[in-house]
Amino acid sequence: MNTLHIPVLVKQTIAFLVSKPSGIYVDCTLGTGGHFRALSQHLDRESYMIGIDADPQAVQHCTEHLSISQPHQFITSNFADLKRVCYRAGFQSVDGILMDLGLSSFALDNSARGFTYSQNGPLDMRFAPNISQTAADFINTASQSELVQVFREYGEERHSQKIARRIIEERAKNAIDTTDQLAAIIKAIVPGEFRTKSLSRIFQAIRIYINNELEVLREGLSAAVTLLAPSGRLVIISYHSLEDRIVKQYFKNEARDCTCPPEFPVCQCHHRARLKILTHRPILPDKFEIEDNSRARSAKLRAAEKLPG
């Protein structure tokens, strides 16, 4: 059963994103269109909107259910291909770009997608069907050290070694194809009070790995900054520290002229600042929003503006 996603930090997103109500705007993570709809209500009829999602089910949902008054298009694509998508749509530059990272409730609550340990389903976890490896493929074929590396790097899970060893033992008896099988292995290793956190961390780690999320985020950020017109705005909402660290560091690098190591006597990189940071600390949801929508609790919003030149 698919449930609709409640968009987070909507007012703040619009306030940072919209600098020109007649501009061209791209929502790189359309989901079920909550931010897209809100954005359309703050733009005028001369504006143009593009909504992208890697998940064809999200794009289909918006095509069927979202009614938007200005000209717009919905496109199934990974935002790593943002430049190609915009060029094909006829735009060399745009005025605002939004990335609301991760997963929508629409996909999370659909047990057939295998993202959640709280419902049984096939261990899939792909954002898009064209991703070649499912979570089950990875769990059933990776070496113990590969499993440990993914659990540590993307989940920061301290029981990684024991969980990986148990996976290897269990899959020698039976293939691990369902979320329940994987959850049972984690529950057997991790003591009661820490279980929920370990379940979330391991499921998150596998999802990040299968969808190559961190590398794709770096590519998306780079494409977005190149595409923005002077004074155009970039807004990123992230949900875990690995993503937020990448966004923070990227903004920092793009907001300064030289990025050479401090020991270099003269600049060799010739890098020029392209962004002005608008949020020196991330914007967080208030307690009322978190009470209404528990999935907002880990959200962090960062925004930047493209410098002229």
Ligand SMILES: C[S@@+](CC[C@H](N)C(=O)[O-])C[C@H]1O[C@@H](n2cnc3c(N)ncnc32)[C@H](O)[C@@H]1O
């Ligand atoms: C948190 S949801 C966005 C929810 C949306 N803002 C709304 O209001 O409904 C994140 C969406 O981004 C999509 N997504 C994640 N990574 C992506 C990527 N690299 N390229 C395109 N879409 C991606 C997911 O499929 C999901 O639908």
